[in-house]
Amino acid sequence: MRISFDLSQSDLEHFREVMTRAREAAKEHDVDQVIDSARALITEINSSETSDFIRDRMHTLETLIGMVLDSGWGLVAEDRQRVIEALSYFAEADDLIPDDIPVLGYLDDAIMIEIVAEELKHEIQAYRDFVVFRSAEQARLGESAEDVERADWLESRRQQLHSRMRRRRRRGGDKSGSKSPFSLF
Incomplete structure (x- = not known):
């Protein structure tokens, strides 16, 4: 079964506000903690019974982590900070949808990855x-x-x-x- 939906401007604004709060909270975390949290999410999702839609978004999350850690890629400081800020959402325990809710628990994470991927699409494509x-x-x-x-x-x-x-x-x-x-x- 396929279910699709569109996010309105107000929906996107809500996600922006959540991301802003996550960025502020993530200032207390160092880069390694942010990356470890994103990696932990990938591990959790890969070991859970969740939808392919959610599982497929983890490839983009892995790419974002790679962009930060890959010394050969050598992101300039400004671009590196943008990617780290994008990853900061996954360092926060307070999700829009709690992860332990069956089937839907990671949906907010997948949506956030989609939004981040759209904003960083050129950087992601260049890195790939x-x-x-x-x-x-x-x-x-x-x-x-x-x-x-x-x-x-x-x-x-x-x-x-x-x-x-x-x-x-x-x-x-x-x-x-x-x-x-x-x-x-």
């Missing part, structure tokens, strides 16, 4: 691209690629974009593939 790149480089180069970092990925992406630009220029600028009748080059 980096992880794929690093894995491919490690497979290609073996041990010599052990310390692949964000700079390597950025350089590779720059080279890919330049290569694509040159290919498009050789093919011509318009969609029909024909060159412009006027060209300075």
